[in-house]
Structures are given as structure tokens and as C-alpha cells.
Amino acid sequence: FNDILDRGEPFALIAKPCDITAVRNLARLDPRVDEHMRYALAFVCGGASDLTKSEQVLQRFGLREDELSLFRYRGHGNPGLNRIETKDGRAFEISYRQLWEDEDKWMIQPRCKICPDAIGQVADIAVSDAWLNGGPAVEDEPLNGIIVRTKRGLELFDAAVEAGVLEIKRESGIAEISELQSHQVRKRRAVWARLTGMAIAGKPFVGDLALRDCAAQNSPAENLAEGRGARDRAQRGRLREPPAVPR
Ligand SMILES: Cc1cc2nc3c(=O)[nH]c(=O)nc-3n(C[C@H](O)[C@H](O)[C@H](O)COP(=O)(O)OP(=O)(O)OC[C@H]3O[C@@H](n4cnc5c(N)ncnc54)[C@H](O)[C@@H]3O)c2cc1C
Ligand code: SF4
Incomplete structure (x- = not known):
């Protein structure tokens, strides 16, 4: 992170809420953070799994980490598949549900169980999935939740809509977000x-x-x-x- 600050150029931080808290704390000691960080963008965070979660998936397919050319948890869809590719051209896929169906195997880190800000109150904008009860039906339409938290965040949001990179489906409220999350x-x-x-x-x-x-x-x-x-x-x-x- 120091390398980024050393560049002396504007940047946006896209990170977990706890990472953003760490950087906001750093700003108390290092004035370069507030000088150069234009936006802090978080996703609503259910917790970070430790690496053993990914290793379990490799075990399922009898793969070793050094064989991999790609490990993607989701994407190319909403949520899309967990996809693994190997250097010798093999590909393996499991669905989001298969990946996360057994909560005992989430391997969530201890700090996440006492996280005071998993919903990204420290961020200018927090994004979330918009799945009823926290999980996708199968493949959902390309839709996410966006919580704009600061004036700076609102400026960015408005600019993104204006530029046509964000299409707003409709406004939501606390009650609906509480149901989704x-x-x-x-x-x-x-x-x-x-x-x-x-x-x-x-x-x-x-x-x-x-x-x-x-x-x-x-x-x-x-x-x-x-x-x-x-x-x-x-x-x-x-x-x-x-x-x-x-x-
Ligand atoms: C550790 C961790 C914990 C998380 N915990 C939570 C949580 O508690 N609650 C929660 O709501 N979310 C949680 N998330 C998910 C997070 O909200 C999503 O990653 C985020 O909303 C996706 O936005 P993005 O900009 O990061 O991803 P991007 O990859 O930029 O965008 C992904 C979105 O684009 C759309 N999309 C992209 N490609 C396609 C395609 N081909 N077809 C259709 N749609 C497409 C989909 O809407 C998809 O959700 C967690 C993520 C992580 C990493
Ligand atoms: S739940 Fe909280 S502590 Fe855990 S990774 Fe997410 S933001 Fe960080």
C-alpha cells in the first residue's frame, strides 16, 4: 500500500470493510491517504474464508495448487460458476450453491464473527448481492444492491449513471435490504x-x-x-x- 501512496496519484480503494477501516486508521497517521484516496468502495461482507476453503475444492477434484492456471470463485454470471483451470488444459466447475451449501465448511475467520462493520459503513459506497435470504435461486439477472453512504459516494454514483456504466432498476429501502441481507x-x-x-x-x-x-x-x-x-x-x-x- 505504501507503493501506491508513494506514487502520489489519485486512487480508489476497492476492498473488504475491515481493509477500508485499516486504511482510514492509517489516514490518521499518514496525510497522503486523504490527499490521494478519492473513493473507498466496499462489498457487504459475510466473512472471509481462510485458504483451506479453496483447498477443499481442490481436494474434491484431486488437484494440487501448483497445477492451476485459474481459480475463480464466481463471475461471468450472477453468481456464475466456481471454475478451476489447470496448466495442462483441464477445467472443473461447481455451482455457487455447491461451493457454499455446507456452512460448517465455510472456514470463516474468527474476527468475522465479531465484525462490527460487515456492511461497510466506513465506505463511500457499499455493494451487495440482491438475493433473497442471502443466496441465489440458481442464476439471477445481472443485479446488485448499492448503498451510497457519503456525498463523495453520491457524486461517483451519479457520474456512473450519467456515463451509462450503471443502470438503475429501482430504489430500495432499509426494510428490503434487511430482508436480502x-x-x-x-x-x-x-x-x-x-x-x-x-x-x-x-x-x-x-x-x-x-x-x-x-x-x-x-x-x-x-x-x-x-x-x-x-x-x-x-x-x-x-x-x-x-x-x-x-x-
Ligand atoms: C469475502 C466476501 C464476502 C461476501 N459477503 C457478502 C455478503 O454478506 N452479502 C452480499 O450481498 N454479498 C457478499 N459478497 C459478494 C459481493 O457483494 C459481490 O462480490 C459484489 O456485489 C459483486 O460486485 P463486484 O463489483 O465485486 O463484482 P463484479 O464481478 O464487478 O460484478 C459482478 C456482478 O456483475 C453482474 N454480472 C457480471 N457478469 C455477468 C454475466 N455474464 N451475466 C449476468 N450478470 C453478470 C452480476 O450482477 C454480478 O453480481 C461477498 C464477497 C466476498 C468476496
Ligand atoms: S466480515 Fe468483517 S472482519 Fe471479516 S473479512 Fe468481512 S469486513 Fe473483514
């Missing part, structure tokens, strides 16, 4: 209690972003269950980031 609603409501449980276990508390207001929409019993669960997992060391593993 029901897993995000559940997480937003759970995170304050989870962080509080971790604080009881002696871990740092990272609050704000209206987390407490979101938790207030739960019943006390739900918050208690989330808090106790997180406290117990933190005490057993299960909410720690795993150590780096050489590959």
Missing part, C-alpha cells in the same frame, strides 16, 4: 453482546457504530446467550486469530 441483520444485532462477552473474558472491546442500538432490538435472553457463548469461546481461546502457517 438477513444474515447481516442477525450479526449486527449479535455483535455488541459477543464483544461484551469477550470483554468479560478479558479481551479488548471495540464498540461504536450503533452496535448497542442494534443489540437493543434483541430480547435480553438473546443478548445473554450471545454474550455467554462469546465469553466461553474467548476463554477457550476459540475467538483468537489462528497463527500464520507456512505453506
